[in-house]
Amino acid sequence: MITTPAISTDRLGKRYGSAWALRDCTLAVPAGSVTALVGPNGAGKTTLLQLVVGLGRATAGSVEVFGCDPQRDAGAVLPRVGFVAQEHPLYSGFTVAEMLKVGRKLNPGWDDAFALQRVQELSLPLGGKIGKLSGGQQAQVALTLALAKRPELLVLDEPVASLDPLARREFLSSLMEAVTETGVTIVLSSHILADLERVCDHLVILSRARTQLAGPIDEIVAEHRLLTGPRADVAEIARRHEVVTARHSERQTSLLVRSNGHVYDASWELHEVDLEEIVLAYLAQNRAEDPTLAMSA
Amino acid sequence: MIWVSWRRQRTEALIAAAVLLALAAFLVPTGLHMASVYHHDGLSTCLGPAGGASCDDTIQSFTDRFSSLNNLIAWTTLLPGLLGVLLAAPFMLEFEHGTHRLAWTQSVTRGRWIAGKLGLAVACALVAALILTLLLTWWHAPLVRLNGRMDNGVYDSEGIVIFGYTLFALGLATAVGAVWRRGVPAIVAGFAAYFAVRLFVDTWLRQRLMPPLTATWHLMVPDPRALRHALVLDEYPADAHGHHVLIPANECGAGRALKRTPGLGDCFARHGYFMHAVYEPASRFWALQGIETALFAAGGGILLAFAAWWTYRRV
Numbered sequence: 001m002i003t004t005p006a007i008s009t010d011r012l013g014k015r016y017g018s019a020w021a022l023r024d025c026t027l028a029v030p031a032g033s034v035t036a037l038v039g040p041n042g043a044g045k046t047t048l049l050q051l052v053v054g055l056g057r058a059t060a061g062s063v064e065v066f067g068c069d070p071q072r073d074a075g076a077v078l079p080r081v082g083f084v085a086q087e088h089p090l091y092s093g094f095t096v097a098e099m100l101k102v103g104r105k106l107n108p109g110w111d112d113a114f115a116l117q118r119v120q121e122l123s124l125p126l127g128g129k130i131g132k133l134s135g136g137q138q139a140q141v142a143l144t145l146a147l148a149k150r151p152e153l154l155v156l157d158e159p160v161a162s163l164d165p166l167a168r169r170e171f172l173s174s175l176m177e178a179v180t181e182t183g184v185t186i187v188l189s190s191h192i193l194a195d196l197e198r199v200c201d202h203l204v205i206l207s208r209a210r211t212q213l214a215g216p217i218d219e220i221v222a223e224h225r226l227l228t229g230p231r232a233d234v235a236e237i238a239r240r241h242e243v244v245t246a247r248h249s250e251r252q253t254s255l256l257v258r259s260n261g262h263v264y265d266a267s268w269e270l271h272e273v274d275l276e277e278i279v280l281a282y283l284a285q286n287r288a289e290d291p292t293l294a295m296s297a
Numbered sequence: 298m299i300w301v302s303w304r305r306q307r308t309e310a311l312i313a314a315a316v317l318l319a320l321a322a323f324l325v326p327t328g329l330h331m332a333s334v335y336h337h338d339g340l341s342t343c344l345g346p347a348g349g350a351s352c353d354d355t356i357q358s359f360t361d362r363f364s365s366l367n368n369l370i371a372w373t374t375l376l377p378g379l380l381g382v383l384l385a386a387p388f389m390l391e392f393e394h395g396t397h398r399l400a401w402t403q404s405v406t407r408g409r410w411i412a413g414k415l416g417l418a419v420a421c422a423l424v425a426a427l428i429l430t431l432l433l434t435w436w437h438a439p440l441v442r443l444n445g446r447m448d449n450g451v452y453d454s455e456g457i458v459i460f461g462y463t464l465f466a467l468g469l470a471t472a473v474g475a476v477w478r479r480g481v482p483a484i485v486a487g488f489a490a491y492f493a494v495r496l497f498v499d500t501w502l503r504q505r506l507m508p509p510l511t512a513t514w515h516l517m518v519p520d521p522r523a524l525r526h527a528l529v530l531d532e533y534p535a536d537a538h539g540h541h542v543l544i545p546a547n548e549c550g551a552g553r554a555l556k557r558t559p560g561l562g563d564c565f566a567r568h569g570y571f572m573h574a575v576y577e578p579a580s581r582f583w584a585l586q587g588i589e590t591a592l593f594a595a596g597g598g599i600l601l602a603f604a605a606w607w608t609y610r611r612v
Binding site: 055075079081082085089090091101102103142145 | 304
């Protein structure tokens with residue numbers, strides 16, 4: 001069965017002045033997935049997400065959300081997409097109740113009963129001013145606002161970056177609750193991987209304005225292997241498999257490879273790697289390859 | 298959309314209301330006092346055909362008595378600008394605080410959001426302008442009946458120009474704020490630009506909107522009827538053809554400063570001098586108001602359209 005992906009981009013690019021914030025980004029986010037968008041600060045995560053929700057205009061390539069252009073067909077796309085922007089902006093002078101009223105007035109699909117119930121469960125004060133709430137509570141209001149819209153796709157830009165560990169945990173678990181209840185497709189960005197591993201099933205690594213890796217997490221983990229062996233030339237391995245990083249010590253070489261089938265060479269010892277190691281390897285790979293990174297970072 | 302826009306505009310609208318209320322608290326008692334003095338001194342009969350020579354003195358003393366108050370009220374000419382830029386604040390603050398990212402990702406499209414937000418700001422500005430116009434027109438009424446409404450201090454707060462001024466200030470601050478996206482600097486810059494434009498129009502452009510008229514008359518006869526309540530741009534001794542003449546210092550007791558002494562008319566007649574005036578007649582009040590209001594309102598409209606376009610395309 002072929003279904004329209006929730007998000008698909010084709011050589012998507014965005015330039016601010018002369019600097020590309022995002023370049024040649026081609027990826028597809030399947031409907032029903034929970035996708036983590038990972039990358040260092042300034043990698044283009046925010047730019048990509050803003051293009052997805054129609055806040056920005058692409059300089060090159062195209063982006064489609066449920067098969068529609070989020071800028072040209074904003075009227076069709078917006079009701080289907082929920083967005084929690086970085087630092088979850090809200091009207092700080094409004095009360096929580098007024099903030100919910102904003103959601104009710106601006107969204108035809110608004111589920112008021114759900115919003116009220118959620119606010120009650122989180123014991124958010126309906127009459128309390130947004131500006132007086134804690135960061136965690138504000139993030140929860142923002143999430144409530146996005147969820148009560150009943151979107152098919154929920155996009156969150158660094159939703160937990162500003163939260164303390166406890167609030168972070170609570171936020172993510174309430175997000176997961178929503179996923180199981182509604183089956184909403186989720187894309188969330190973060191530069192903290194540990195949070196995402198628990199909740200996501202797909203991964204996109206973005207670094208230096210480009211996509212480095214994209215796919216289901218279990219496949220990604222299954223494909224990658226750490227090979228260790230006596231110090232050797234990597235050319236032989238690189239012919240068949242993609243070498244992500246190579247580290248050489250005096251006697252030993254260790255390679256992180258994206259394997260293309262089995263590694264038959266008996267001179268290598270094979271190790272499983274976890275997701276965090278893989279992601280760090282991809283991010284480190286870019287740093288090593290590009291001498292300008294030190295300056296742009 | 299309307300509720301959200303209104304709720305976002307509420308604080309600024311309340312501040313504007315408070316400013317107008319404070320102004321009313323000052324204008325109403327002083328205005329009532331002025332009106333009662335006007336009736337007490339019998340100035341209304343002075344304006345009729347029965348008005349005698351003593352009326353000139355009565356009118357003069359009334360005008361003098363309230364001139365300092367009138368000069369103080371002339372400062373209200375800053376208010377359309379202040380109210381206009383104040384009401385532009387909610388729009389620019391949306392971008393300064395980044396909350397447009399929240400607003401634009403609800404189900405309402407960007408175009409509708411901009412239209413609703415700016416539409417409400419315009420409506421608030423027009424209401425504020427209406428209240429300001431009514432208050433000031435009522436307050437000025439006795440002075441206008443005596444001296445007309447063509448002088449800058451009164452002209453600026455009569456008729457319909459306040460609507461144009463307020464819209465222009467609103468448009469200016471909104472356009473600066475849309476590009477700059479910093480609330481306070483945009484408000485300050487918007488007001489400064491508004492003030493400069495007003496100064497230019499008041500002191501230079503207004504008298505050139507319609508070519509002024511001229512009159513030459515003999516000082517022995519009363520001033521020409523057309524000069525009554527007119528905006529006199531220039532007035533000087535002239536020959537019979539209206540050409541400026543310099544009166545020697547020893548003639549007619551005049552040096553540079555020409556005083557209207559009782560013997561002046563005779564002296565002028567002896568030497569064959571006339572008076573010459575360049576003026577905008579009072580009958581042009583509505584025509585001038587219409588042109589000026591149209592210019593300011595069109596400017597404000599263009600700036601608002603620019604701000605909307607910029608926000609729609611560039612943000």
